[in-house]
Structures are given as structure tokens and as C-alpha cells.
Amino acid sequence: MAAAEGQWVLMATGRSPTNIAVIKYWGxxxxxxxxxxxxxxxxxxxxxxxxxxxxxxxxxxxxSDRMWLNGKEIxxxxxxxxxxxxxxxxxxxxxxxxxxxxxxxxxxxxKLHVHxxxxxxxxxxxxxxxxxxxxxxxxxxxxxxxxxxxxYGELSSIARQGSGSACRSIYxxxxxxxxxxKDDGSDSIAVQLADETHWNDLVIIIAVVSSxxxxxxxxxxxxxxxxxxxxxxxxxxxxxxxxxxxxxxxxKNHDFExxxxxxxxxxxxxxxxxxDTSPPIFYMNDTSHRYVLAVHxxxxxxxxxxxxxxHSEGTPQVAYTFDAGPNAVLIAQNRKTAALLLRKLLYYFxxxxxxxSSYLVGDKSILGDAGLHSIKDxxxxxxxxxxxxxxxxxxxxxxxxxxIRLGAGPKVVADxxxxxxxxxxxxxxxx
Amino acid sequence: MAAAEGQWVLMATGRSPTNIAVIKYWGxxxxxxxxxxxxxxxxxxxxxxxxxxxxxxxxxxxxSDRMWLNGKEIxxxxxxxxxxxxxxxxxxxxxxxxxxxxxxxxxxxxKLHVHxxxxxxxxxxxxxxxxxxxxxxxxxxxxxxxxxxxxYGELSSIARQGSGSACRSIYxxxxxxxxxxKDDGSDSIAVQLADETHWNDLVIIIAVVSSxxxxxxxxxxxxxxxxxxxxxxxxxxxxxxxxxxxxxxxxKNHDFExxxxxxxxxxxxxxxxxxDTSPPIFYMNDTSHRYVLAVHxxxxxxxxxxxxxxHSEGTPQVAYTFDAGPNAVLIAQNRKTAALLLRKLLYYFxxxxxxxSSYLVGDKSILGDAGLHSIKDxxxxxxxxxxxxxxxxxxxxxxxxxxIRLGAGPKVVADxxxxxxxxxxxxxxxx
Numbered sequence: 001m002a003a004a005e006g007q008w009v010l011m012a013t014g015r016s017p018t019n020i021a022v023i024k025y026w027g028x029x030x031x032x033x034x035x036x037x038x039x040x041x042x043x044x045x046x047x048x049x050x051x052x053x054x055x056x057x058x059x060x061x062x063x064s065d066r067m068w069l070n071g072k073e074i075x076x077x078x079x080x081x082x083x084x085x086x087x088x089x090x091x092x093x094x095x096x097x098x099x100x101x102x103x104x105x106x107x108x109x110x111k112l113h114v115h116x117x118x119x120x121x122x123x124x125x126x127x128x129x130x131x132x133x134x135x136x137x138x139x140x141x142x143x144x145x146x147x148x149x150x151x152y153g154e155l156s157s158i159a160r161q162g163s164g165s166a167c168r169s170i171y172x173x174x175x176x177x178x179x180x181x182k183d184d185g186s187d188s189i190a191v192q193l194a195d196e197t198h199w200n201d202l203v204i205i206i207a208v209v210s211s212x213x214x215x216x217x218x219x220x221x222x223x224x225x226x227x228x229x230x231x232x233x234x235x236x237x238x239x240x241x242x243x244x245x246x247x248x249x250x251x252k253n254h255d256f257e258x259x260x261x262x263x264x265x266x267x268x269x270x271x272x273x274x275x276d277t278s279p280p281i282f283y284m285n286d287t288s289h290r291y292v293l294a295v296h297x298x299x300x301x302x303x304x305x306x307x308x309x310x311h312s313e314g315t316p317q318v319a320y321t322f323d324a325g326p327n328a329v330l331i332a333q334n335r336k337t338a339a340l341l342l343r344k345l346l347y348y349f350x351x352x353x354x355x356x357s358s359y360l361v362g363d364k365s366i367l368g369d370a371g372l373h374s375i376k377d378x379x380x381x382x383x384x385x386x387x388x389x390x391x392x393x394x395x396x397x398x399x400x401x402x403x404i405r406l407g408a409g410p411k412v413v414a415d416x417x418x419x420x421x422x423x424x425x426x427x428x429x430x431x
Numbered sequence: 432m433a434a435a436e437g438q439w440v441l442m443a444t445g446r447s448p449t450n451i452a453v454i455k456y457w458g459x460x461x462x463x464x465x466x467x468x469x470x471x472x473x474x475x476x477x478x479x480x481x482x483x484x485x486x487x488x489x490x491x492x493x494x495s496d497r498m499w500l501n502g503k504e505i506x507x508x509x510x511x512x513x514x515x516x517x518x519x520x521x522x523x524x525x526x527x528x529x530x531x532x533x534x535x536x537x538x539x540x541x542k543l544h545v546h547x548x549x550x551x552x553x554x555x556x557x558x559x560x561x562x563x564x565x566x567x568x569x570x571x572x573x574x575x576x577x578x579x580x581x582x583y584g585e586l587s588s589i590a591r592q593g594s595g596s597a598c599r600s601i602y603x604x605x606x607x608x609x610x611x612x613k614d615d616g617s618d619s620i621a622v623q624l625a626d627e628t629h630w631n632d633l634v635i636i637i638a639v640v641s642s643x644x645x646x647x648x649x650x651x652x653x654x655x656x657x658x659x660x661x662x663x664x665x666x667x668x669x670x671x672x673x674x675x676x677x678x679x680x681x682x683k684n685h686d687f688e689x690x691x692x693x694x695x696x697x698x699x700x701x702x703x704x705x706x707d708t709s710p711p712i713f714y715m716n717d718t719s720h721r722y723v724l725a726v727h728x729x730x731x732x733x734x735x736x737x738x739x740x741x742h743s744e745g746t747p748q749v750a751y752t753f754d755a756g757p758n759a760v761l762i763a764q765n766r767k768t769a770a771l772l773l774r775k776l777l778y779y780f781x782x783x784x785x786x787x788s789s790y791l792v793g794d795k796s797i798l799g800d801a802g803l804h805s806i807k808d809x810x811x812x813x814x815x816x817x818x819x820x821x822x823x824x825x826x827x828x829x830x831x832x833x834x835i836r837l838g839a840g841p842k843v844v845a846d847x848x849x850x851x852x853x854x855x856x857x858x859x860x861x862x
Contacts, residue, residue, distance in 0.1 A: 231670070231700065239662070261709070265659075268706050268707055268709070269707050271706055272703035275699050275706060278692070280738075296728075297724060300723060300727070
């Protein structure tokens, strides 16, 4: 039902980034509140290339809360959305817009319904933490429209209840999710370790394996690990606390060697815990033989390539990290290293069609730095000398690459023309 | 140099089995003495199908110690062979054979040289613990000829110094290698938990991936894990001790459910520790793309198949375990289950050529139990119903299957015609 004629529609639009953990979150100590078994640390990715945009509209004419994701209506009845909505409504404040003649008292928010439209500027199914960006944006934008004054730490704690890692998307740069100790989860919040300008040499290249696959929920996998992996508790209680301290130091000191070693080791340990789970967690369910092999081969090849390259240089050039999804995330020390890395990656994973510029999204200028101006340059790439395996190529295993920098946290989109909801109808534009 | 005319050649021949760990050995606390970081438990495999046979010859005419493996002379100068030779010579006793007119005093053994010929009745390179069988046989047969009277525990401790897991091949049935506490390693010995008749329902099926690959030494991998994996110490100190107790109980009580769960969990945890190693340990070096994929796919498919089958039956039917080599070892509760398992395995991994009987070695009668009398029966096999992945087949990924039972420990081969060395020349037969 659209807004009734003559009634106001109040709107706010926000944009939130996605993030990639360098010290991994795996395992909850409380499923309902989403409280983790260990701290985690992430880098926030540039929202220009990977982000969620969300418009929240409020109108006395809306009979119920509704939500649309990428243009399709989805149910808001899930516990996670409801937790975030409830927690933001609890903190809502008086709001007045004299020009529009809108005056909402704190207690009115309980009765007012919202329409929420959200959109990811990257494929939802690509396994790029779309739920982290989406839930952070949901909470951030709801908070803006409801005039919530709580600090970002408290917002992060609410986003956490929507999707654990969403709490880290509340800030830009380097972010730590402190597991907290309290049973009510109020101290399980994210804090910013450093903003995106602190260490702006880093360049991230993501190999997206396939956008055809559903982003599998990590909830059941985490639960299985907590219940069956003897190594998980040791990791959470003993290994991660010391790694978090070292990672904080590495970030503070721009110490890429430590940063890379910790990132790679923690990615591998996270997958070790998945393997130590009973039954072991693989990328196996309902996928094709070709896909399973492509994912494993990509992982093995990229890990081997990075380890051998780092070893041959004597000091780490690149860090790799793999989430529960299939994509490889590579963090290069600087732009020059990223360009060299791209040459090695494109040697093994050339594009299936000849259009190089659609094969690398994000900061396409890295192609020029890598000396790759056309597909001919890719075809002429030499085999990475540090690799001793046969120099076979794997066309089609990678859907596309993303080149991206660290980025800022959530922002209000002030330009009202960017809103995803029509200010008159109160429904998503284009519906 | 052959035995000089008129001089005697004394010979002994022994045969030793190979073994498969169900609680894994991974990591040494002392590299020189080969002292492990945790206890391990293995099953000994039937030597009729997998074993090493070794003939040791002694003659005053031999100017030096020499050894031949599968007909090719190899160097005996390595520290491991030398340790075993030294330890056995130390314990040598007076020997007399009136008929042959041979009289060797304890102190003479130091001056007498040996010729050793060893032969595996399976491909050395197949990753089937040939070094465990070989070193156990080396020590056992040397001990026999030198009239060593020490008990099997002490023999196992000597075999351990040749190849860690060789100490477990000194017994049949179920064997535990106690890590020991002493710095000199004298209490790091194997003990028999139960002989091969104790639980004789078990049937083992091994999928041999390829016999073209070299058996890679696990020494450097273990060292890397000990030095870099934070999870290894926790596994060794906390997880394994409790698993060993539970495994001993399971074996004692013929409790297949516990046996299978512990076996699978420990195989997966061993591989988790390999992944937690920096750089992570994969089957990657100097192998082809096809081989790497075949090994990973075999592992993923077989683990998934067994986990899903066990889950669908409500109670474990089969346990899987993977060593550092590429082969899959499957332990079935009984012959009926093994036959069902074989049908599932042959559905996915049919033989490349049409000769079924050379595709299954060992106890070929299992083919009849599985209703597989010809290649047509294999081609007509239905897809395993518990698997939801596409029912693709992977011809050529498995070289052959072995069907085998538990077996006895080392034995003297009394039939002198079976000796590998010519009693006149003192050199390997056929040389």
C-alpha cells in the first residue's frame, strides 16, 4: 500500500561498506545475541566499489514494516531483522522537520511503520559479505531516521545482532570486534583501530570465483565447529588473543611483514578448524564437480603462489585470506606489488572473453600499472618464475577480479535523488 | 664382492606388515631419536597382501655392509639405518650352528658385515607405509640372525629409530605407540593392544590414487608443523591423550561407532594441523594439476560419501582415514558393509580398463560379495542414494583398490627357498 495522499513520507538514505576479516570470526558463544568466541579484526573495503545502499522511509500511512532487497520484497519477520528494528526503535528520539511539518515524538516511533529498500553495488551471491554491509546499513540508516544519538559502538552492537560481522562495517579502516564478556552482549562491540587513511598503501585484489552460487549461511557451520571441533576452543581462548595483540601492533606500525604473516596464518587456521569439525566443512553441498574443483584449485594455487613468491622475495609481498565463501582476497603491500600480483594471477586465470576491462572491476587503473592494456598483453604474460608446477592456465575458473582500497565507514547519502524509495508513493523506485 | 669360496654364508629371512594409524602420529619432540609428541594407535594390515620381506646374510667374506631394496642397491650410510644396525649389533649374542660349523661370539658381530635384501609385495611409491614395513623387517630380521633376545617392546624402540611408525609394525592387530617420557627414548615403544583375531569382522578397503608418485618424506612436514602450528601442541597435549583412552576402550569393546568416529575425527584433525602449518602443507609439490585435483577430489568425495552414508544409517558403517600420502583407507564394520562400500566406490571410480580382477587386489572374493562379477555389473551400479551431488564418474583417478583384513606381526620365513639372497654368492638372487 502506498502513502495516502496528503500524508508525509520521511526518508533517509545511507551507504555502508563491506569488510574482510584478517583475524577471523568463527564460532558463537551465544546464538541468539550473536556473541563470538573470540575477538576479530577486519579491514573495511572502499564503498565506491563494494557497499550496500539503504533507504528507510517512514510514514503514518504505512500499515506495516516492509523491506525490499535489490528490488525484490523480502520478509522482515526474521529474528535478526526484528532484533535490529526493536533495538533502534528503543533508542529513537523526538524528531522535528518544521519545513515539512513533521513532528515525531519519541513514543510515536513504536507505532510508525518503515519501508526499507536496500541495494548492493555488487552481486549478492558472490560471497562478498553482502550481509555485513546490508545489516550495517540497515541499522545505520534506521538510526539516522529515528534520530538515534547513541555512539557508533552501540550501533555496532545492534548491527551485530543482525549479522555478526556487520558490526565491523560500522567503521572505516581497521576495525576490531571485541568479543566482550557480559551475558547481555552489551560489551560485544566494534571499535576502530585506525581509519582508512592510516595505512593507505595497501591494495586489495579479490578473485571472485563464481557469482552463480548462493552465499551459504555460516551459522550452521559455526555451530557444528563449536560443538565438535576440539581445536576451536583452543584457537579462541589461546591463539586468537595473542594474534589480536600482534595484529594491532602490526597495523599501528605499518608492519606489513607481521600483518601478512598473521593474516595468512589466521585464514589457514580458520579453515583448519572447519576441517576439524565433524563432519568436516567443505564447499561441497549441491554444487557441481567442476565448481568444487575450481574453488579448491584456486585456493591451493593462490596460496602456493603467494607463499612461494613471499619466500623467494625474503619478505612478504602479499597476504591471502579466504572466508567461508569461495573467493580469494589478496592484500598487497602497495600498488606496485598489487600490479605484479595481478600479472601473476592473470597468467593463471585469464579472462574467458576478450574484454579485459569487464574482467577487472573496481580500480581499473591497476591494469595500466601492470602493463596490461589489452588481452594481447595478458596472453604474453610469462609464467611466475617462483612456481614449479606445470604452467597450465585455468580460463573460466575466476568470474572476475576486483581491485579495491581500504575505505570509510557508513555515510548518509545527502543527495535525495539517490534515495531508493519514491518520496511520494513510499515504495521502491521503479516498482 | 661375493662370498669367497669355502666360507660360510649365514642367512635369515623375515616378513613384516605395514600399518595404518587410526590415531595419527604427527610431530617429533626429538628429531634424532624419533620421539613423538603424542601416542598413536594403528591397525596392522594382513602381510599376505602388504608386507616387506627381508633377507639378512652374514659372512666373514663380506668386506662391507650392503643393502638392496627391490633389487636395486641403496646406501646404508643414512643415520636411520645406521642407528638400527648399531642398536641391534649392541644386543647381538653368541650364535652356533654345529651342522654348518658356524660359531659366532657376541663380540664377533661387530666385525662381521651384513648383506641385506628387502622386497615389498606392493609398489614402494604408492604411499602405503612401505618404510614402516621395511624398517620393522630390517630390525626384526637383523635381530633374528644376531640372536637378539630382547623383547618386542625393545625391538619396536629400535625400529622407531629407523622410521617412527615402523615401531607399530612389530606387532599384529591393534598397536599403540607410547610416546614415552624419557630423554633417551627408551620408553618410547610400541605395545600390542589386541591381536588380529580380537576383532576380526573389520574389513579394510584402500583406494590407491597413483603409484607414479614418490612417497614424500613426512619428516620436513612434521618439523614445519611442530615449529609453526599453534594447534599442534594443543592436539598433542590435550586432544590425543583423551582420544587414545577412548580408542583403547572402543577396540576393547568392539565398539565400532566410537572407533569410526574417533578414526575419522583424528584423520581430519591431522589434516587440520597440516593446514595450520606455515606454509600450509598440501599435496602440491612437483605434481600435475590433474594429480592435485584427483587427490583432493577423491578425499572430498570419499569423506562426503562416508559421512552421508553413516548419517543416513544413523550409526557409522565405515571409517575413513588419510595419511600424509594420497590414498584413502576405509575401515568397514564387517564384510557386508565392505561389499556395500565397494559398490559405492566403484560407482564413482570405475576401472579404466575392463579387467575388474586387476583393479581390486588383495582379497578379491569381496567382488563376489558385492555382486560384481564383471565390468557390466560395475557399469550397472546405481548412484549412491545418500549423495546429492551430480552423479559424475571419475575413471582413472584411482589406480586400484585393495581389500585387506587385519594381520599378524613380523614372522620368520622358514622356507629357505624364499630367501632373497643366494646362499652361495651372498648376493641378491637374480643379480
